Amino acid sequence: xxxxxxxxxxxxxxxxxxxxxxxxxxxxxxxxxxxxxxxxxxxxxxxxxxxxxxxxxxxxxxxxxxxxxxxxxxxxxxxxxxxxxxxxxxxxxxxxxxxxxxxxxxxxxxxxxxxxxxxxxxx
Amino acid sequence: xxxxxxxxxxxxxxxxxxxxxxxxxxxxxxxxxxxxxxxxxxxxxxxxxxxxxxxxxxxxxxxxxxxxxxxxxxxxxxxxxxxxxxxxxxxxxxxxxxxxxxxxxxxxxxxxxxxxxxxxxxxxxxxxxxxxxxxxxxxxxxxxxxxxxxxxxxxxxxxxxxxxxxxxxxxxxxxxxxxxxxxxxxxxxxxxxxxxxxxxxxxxxxxxxxxxxxxxxxxxxxxxxxxxxxxxxxxxxxxxxxxxxxxxxxxxxxxxxxxxxxxxxxxxxxxxxxxxxxxxxxxxxxxxxxxxxxxxxxxxxxxxxxxxxxxxxxxxxxxxxxxxxxxxxxxxxxxxxxxxxxxxxxxxxxxxxxxxxxxxxxxxxxxxxxxxxxxxxxxxxxxxxxxxxxxxxxxxxxxxxxxxxxxxxxxxxxxxxxxxxxxxxxxxxxxxxxxxxxxxxxxxxxxxxxxxxxxxxxxxxxxxxxxxxxxxxxxxxxxxxxxxxxxxxxxxxxxxxxxxxxxxxxxxxxxxxxxxxxxxxxxxxxxxx
Ligand SMILES: Cc1ncc(COP(=O)(O)O)c(C=O)c1O
Numbered sequence: 001x002x003x004x005x006x007x008x009x010x011x012x013x014x015x016x017x018x019x020x021x022x023x024x025x026x027x028x029x030x031x032x033x034x035x036x037x038x039x040x041x042x043x044x045x046x047x048x049x050x051x052x053x054x055x056x057x058x059x060x061x062x063x064x065x066x067x068x069x070x071x072x073x074x075x076x077x078x079x080x081x082x083x084x085x086x087x088x089x090x091x092x093x094x095x096x097x098x099x100x101x102x103x104x105x106x107x108x109x110x111x112x113x114x115x116x117x118x119x120x121x122x123x
Numbered sequence: 124x125x126x127x128x129x130x131x132x133x134x135x136x137x138x139x140x141x142x143x144x145x146x147x148x149x150x151x152x153x154x155x156x157x158x159x160x161x162x163x164x165x166x167x168x169x170x171x172x173x174x175x176x177x178x179x180x181x182x183x184x185x186x187x188x189x190x191x192x193x194x195x196x197x198x199x200x201x202x203x204x205x206x207x208x209x210x211x212x213x214x215x216x217x218x219x220x221x222x223x224x225x226x227x228x229x230x231x232x233x234x235x236x237x238x239x240x241x242x243x244x245x246x247x248x249x250x251x252x253x254x255x256x257x258x259x260x261x262x263x264x265x266x267x268x269x270x271x272x273x274x275x276x277x278x279x280x281x282x283x284x285x286x287x288x289x290x291x292x293x294x295x296x297x298x299x300x301x302x303x304x305x306x307x308x309x310x311x312x313x314x315x316x317x318x319x320x321x322x323x324x325x326x327x328x329x330x331x332x333x334x335x336x337x338x339x340x341x342x343x344x345x346x347x348x349x350x351x352x353x354x355x356x357x358x359x360x361x362x363x364x365x366x367x368x369x370x371x372x373x374x375x376x377x378x379x380x381x382x383x384x385x386x387x388x389x390x391x392x393x394x395x396x397x398x399x400x401x402x403x404x405x406x407x408x409x410x411x412x413x414x415x416x417x418x419x420x421x422x423x424x425x426x427x428x429x430x431x432x433x434x435x436x437x438x439x440x441x442x443x444x445x446x447x448x449x450x451x452x453x454x455x456x457x458x459x460x461x462x463x464x465x466x467x468x469x470x471x472x473x474x475x476x477x478x479x480x481x482x483x484x485x486x487x488x489x490x491x492x493x494x495x496x497x498x499x500x501x502x503x504x505x506x507x508x509x510x511x512x513x514x515x516x517x518x519x520x521x522x523x524x525x526x527x528x529x530x531x532x533x534x535x536x537x538x539x540x541x542x543x544x545x546x547x548x549x550x551x552x553x554x555x556x557x558x559x560x561x562x563x564x565x566x567x568x569x570x571x572x573x574x575x576x577x578x579x580x581x582x583x584x585x586x587x588x589x590x591x592x593x594x595x596x597x598x599x600x601x602x603x604x605x606x607x608x609x610x611x612x613x614x615x616x617x618x619x620x621x622x623x624x625x626x627x628x629x630x631x632x633x634x635x636x637x638x639x640x641x642x643x644x645x646x647x648x649x650x651x652x
Contacts, residue, residue, distance in 0.1 A: 084633065
């Protein structure tokens with residue numbers, strides 16, 4: 001299993017051809033208390049950078065983008081009832097959605113954990 | 124005759140306690156604990172005498188209520204007191220400086236109110252015959268003329284009821300104009316600093332939003348627009364741009380941006396929420412706009428805040444004018460013709476539909492026109508100049524202590540600070556805003572626009588005197604120095620002196636209590652009964 005990060009503060013865990021996507025600890029700390037999460041529909045085909053989910057905090061509403069081309073296979077229903085989980089465990093239980101990998105080559109342009117850490121330092 | 128020799132004491136006793144005690148009522152002098160209206164009203168009270176209804180045949184069928192409405196009833200003085208007491212807990216432009224940026228909270232001249240209450244305007248019923256209200260239509264038509272003159276356009280849709288509603292009207296006109304050309308386009312470009320209603324409108328009207336990043340100086344570069352137009356060749360329906368933008372900066376590339384979007388076959392929607400900065404100075408029509416809403420409740424001083432009625436007429440370019448919604452007023456020489464239905468349409472008129480059941484917010488039209496006529500064109504221009512002057516006065520008063528995200532340079536009608544001056548103080552923008560409440564100020568807009576960290580957007584408007592601005596600046600300076608001196612206690616947990624302490628916004632959003640439920644009636648013990 002390998003983990004990647006995007007400039008939009010999303011993390012991806014790749015297991016076979018299934019990718020789990022969520023937002024990073026840094027993103028959750030910037031957003032503040034999350035009050036609402038809207039998940040994508042299962043079965044939806046998405047292109048990289050499409051807006052697929054929405055996360056709303058007391059400060060702002062933000063989009064979550066599809067980090068890769070592919071098909072949404074599952075949204076994390078837990079977040080609908082308990083959006084606070086995004087603050088508690090953003091990189092674990094509070095994953096946003098799983099998608100089927102459409103184009104593995106797109107992974108190469110993403111960041112490693114170390115790269116992402118360095119990127120956040122520059123912000 | 125005996126008399127008390129004890130005169131009426133004229134000063135407070137020496138032994139006054141330094142700590143206020145809990146009062147029996149829970150009130151603190153003028154600061155009263157006001158229960159909900161359901162808690163003070165009773166089903167068996169009545170404030171007015173109503174005759175028993177005569178026999179009648181209801182036409183409600185199975186929509187007839189089967190249970191009583193359970194509305195609380197109060198006597199007239201109880202009702203008055205309830206609302207007057209609550210109003211005292213409210214902050215209003217009538218009670219102090221209201222620096223909420225992007226909202227243009229300016230003084231509503233009382234002359235407007237006097238005019239709006241003239242019975243000939245105030246008592247019009249939306250269903251009375253049109254032939255009985257020619258004066259009202261003349262007023263709407265005159266207001267429309269002013270709006271077109273000030274914006275340099277030839278058409279205006281009057282009926283939208285707020286800025287966001289105006290955006291929808293403008294974007295629907297654009298959508299129909301595109302369809303009329305036999306085209307299909309799917310994308311609307313919106314800069315990062317836009318107000319949330321812009322992307323929301325584009326999405327509601329069925330477009331996909333593509334965001335344009337801001338350049339270093341907080342404005343939109345024409346190159347960035349062209350890049351997105353090229354990336355989505357033939358698909359861009361419109362660009363929505365606010366000018367001056369929500370960072371309080373005039374968009375210097377606006378004409379080139381308008382040209383670029385026009386060359387690509389798209390339309391330029393301008394968000395006119397910040398029109399107060401440029402009224403009488405620049406005509407948006409000259410900048411190449413195709414549609415722009417005007418928040419009468421901001422720029423033209425009709426009251427807002429607290430959910431009062433807004434009004435958001437949209438001016439339209441000649442290219443969009445044919446698609447303006449019904450109803451509208453057509454001028455045939457001096458005659459005004461009210462066009463309400465499609466069978467009244469003339470060649471070329473292709474309204475996309477209708478936004479409102481009636482003609483719009485009459486009371487706001489009266490107020491806005493009173494404001495315009497009492498100021499005159501020179502007065503409107505001066506109001507804009509003073510609004511910009513006041514914002515810059517605040518900027519200069521604070522820029523050495525607070526941080527300007529785009530460097531020290533003049534702003535338009537509002538000044539944007541970021542939170543970097545609070546770095547390492549442990550005080551956040553939210554804490555800072557709450558401490559302003561203790562000082563008797565409504566906080567500025569915070570965390571918007573999203574392009575800067577911990578944004579604080581201050582719009583003093585032209586209403587404030589120099590003395591009022593001086594006090595505001597001095598208060599802000601005192602708060603900043605206190606934060607920098609490590610006096611976190613003043614901020615954490617603020618407000619301390621407001622009727623309510625800091626509200627739990629998270630719980631309010633996650634677990635809102637939206638319905639009042641009557642408590643179980645307390646059982647009376649049999650022996651007491
Ligand atoms: C920049 C901007 N655009 C649009 C709007 C929407 O206007 P309204 O609140 O009248 O719908 C606002 C309102 O605050 C605004 O500040």
